[in-house]
Amino acid sequence: MPVTRLTDAECDALLSECPAWQLRADGKAIERAFRFGDFNAAFGFMTRVALYADKADHHPEWSNVYNHVNITLTTHDADGLSQRDADMARAIESFL
Amino acid sequence: MPVTRLTDAECDALLSECPAWQLRADGKAIERAFRFGDFNAAFGFMTRVALYADKADHHPEWSNVYNHVNITLTTHDADGLSQRDADMARAIESFL
Secondary structure, three states: OOOOEOOHHHHHHHHHHOOOOEEOOOOOOEEEEEEOOOHHHHHHHHHHHHHHHHHHOOOOEEEEEOOEEEEEEOEHHHOEOEHHHHHHHHHHHHOO | OOOOEOOHHHHHHHHHHOOOOEEOOOOOOEEEEEEOOOHHHHHHHHHHHHHHHHHHOOOOEEEEEOOEEEEEEOEHHHOEOEHHHHHHHHHHHHOO
């Protein structure tokens, strides 16, 4: 199934709804840095995201160092942002 | 409590016991790339490492993209590798 890229208007709407996320310089991904109280809290959050990702079959690119988590969302099949990233960003916000 | 750096001989022993790990160019960390069957397997592995890390109060620097996981182990308090990294590398190998 082909994946449609978000329009510029849809991108703008997403970023205005999720203002902590930033559009990557190439416009093909959104990124956010998170900071938690400790590793346990950071990995607890990651686990919630992972369960969502596994169910949605859409996966973040992410890294973790102690209480810091960085997440990049993009859709390779769309060579940019798709509704899957928008849904995942909103889900991630709901886990905070 | 001060953390002692591994001696060169201890480093050599670790790398010879865990040959899939590589010493970082600056000699202060070891790194390994892992590849799993899918995201579920990759995150299942990460969860085992996280439970170890939380218990040991020693944490990996790591990233994940779908079925790929990259782990760097270092001990900031030692400005290099310590016994904690050696123990964690051995534990991680046991989770594979």
